[in-house]
Amino acid sequence: MRRLPPVLLEDGCPRDLLSLVRTILAACKEISFRVGQGELSGVLGSTLDENIQGETQKKLDVLSNQLLKDILLESGYVKAIASEEEDYTVAGEPNAKYIVSFDPLDGSSNIDINSLVGTIFSIMEAPEGSDAADPSIFMQPGRKQVAAGYVLYGPSTMLALTTGKGTRLYTLDKTHGSFLLTQDFVSIPEETQEFAVNMSNQRHWQTPMQNYIADLLAGDTGPRAKNFNMRWIAAMVGDVHRVLSRGGIFTYPTDTKDPKKPNKLRLLYEANPMAFLVEQAGGLAIADGQPIMDIEPDAIHQRVEVILGSKNEVEKCLSYYK
Ligand code: F6P
Numbered sequence: 001m002r003r004l005p006p007v008l009l010e011d012g013c014p015r016d017l018l019s020l021v022r023t024i025l026a027a028c029k030e031i032s033f034r035v036g037q038g039e040l041s042g043v044l045g046s047t048l049d050e051n052i053q054g055e056t057q058k059k060l061d062v063l064s065n066q067l068l069k070d071i072l073l074e075s076g077y078v079k080a081i082a083s084e085e086e087d088y089t090v091a092g093e094p095n096a097k098y099i100v101s102f103d104p105l106d107g108s109s110n111i112d113i114n115s116l117v118g119t120i121f122s123i124m125e126a127p128e129g130s131d132a133a134d135p136s137i138f139m140q141p142g143r144k145q146v147a148a149g150y151v152l153y154g155p156s157t158m159l160a161l162t163t164g165k166g167t168r169l170y171t172l173d174k175t176h177g178s179f180l181l182t183q184d185f186v187s188i189p190e191e192t193q194e195f196a197v198n199m200s201n202q203r204h205w206q207t208p209m210q211n212y213i214a215d216l217l218a219g220d221t222g223p224r225a226k227n228f229n230m231r232w233i234a235a236m237v238g239d240v241h242r243v244l245s246r247g248g249i250f251t252y253p254t255d256t257k258d259p260k261k262p263n264k265l266r267l268l269y270e271a272n273p274m275a276f277l278v279e280q281a282g283g284l285a286i287a288d289g290q291p292i293m294d295i296e297p298d299a300i301h302q303r304v305e306v307i308l309g310s311k312n313e314v315e316k317c318l319s320y321y322k
């Protein structure tokens with residue numbers, strides 16, 4: 001592997017934004033260490049609490065949230081944060097320029113089985129003259145993101161980052177503690193034969209998604225005339241990383257399993273940052289027939305459908321809805 005300099009190669013990116021990304025990465029290095037220590041870190045297992053979405057909080061969810069929250073609010077760069085693990089937005093430096101939304105530990109049901117988890121983040125500018133305590137500063141479409149990324153705590157710890165000029169992958173060199181650029185300008189292949197969906201929800205999907213997946217499963221004897229492979233990591237961060245690495249289509253479609261929750265994934269700190277990374281790598285990211293990043297949010301914990309990945313395959317999937 002050709003080693004590139006241990007700096008974030010985000011050309012033309014404002015220095016304060018880069019410093020803010022580095023601040024997030026400082027917390028992620030600490031989370032990476034704790035995740036890597038596993039049982040030895042004493043933070044496996046659940047707390048007795050639930051988050052606002054009614055999900056049991058894992059000890060590592062709470063710890064990761066606290067690490068990110070503290071470092072961001074103390075950094076001076078951040079006007080307010082919105083986190084999956086916080087009921088409400090939290091105000092920071094009143095005159096700061098940026099707001100950060102994050103999922104501190106995505107895929108946390110994987111923690112106790114020593115499988116993939118990650119941190120997802122999204123950065124926007126706060127509207128000028130806005131109040132740090134006003135949650136409506138987060139009600140901006142994903143197109144307004146100035147940076148987004150995730151840190152994947154896998155066999156190696158990797159960062160996927162975009163500041164709007166392509167998507168890059170960095171690998172944490174644990175001997176130096178720096179994220180080194182290991183893939184410049186990620187490009188998602190337009191064609192794929194791999195899909196990711198939680199098949200156990202099949203009977204609850206809308207008819208177009210049922211028909212689309214049925215045709216994938218039919219393989220070379222069906223209308224698509226080719227065989228498809230399936231993968232499901234149960235951590236969006238891991239599934240999207242595979243899509244960035246070798247293509248594929250990932251979806252968490254709308255379903256009728258729980259009428260109060262037709263969608264699973266959260267717009268601000270899951271769908272939007274992943275959509276930015278995927279679009280910057282040449283892929284598509286859609287919800288209800290429109291680009292995810294065009295959705296005008298109306299609540300910080302809003303959930304949306306997600307269909308993302310290889311351009312031609314996502315378009316094929318959407319054609320079933322027409
Ligand atoms: O954060 C929600 C999440 O854990 C995603 O990371 C993942 O894609 C999905 O939920 C897994 O859902 P399920 O439990 O239905 O497989």
Ligand code: MN
Pocket residue numbers: 103105106107236270
């Ligand atoms: Mn998540």
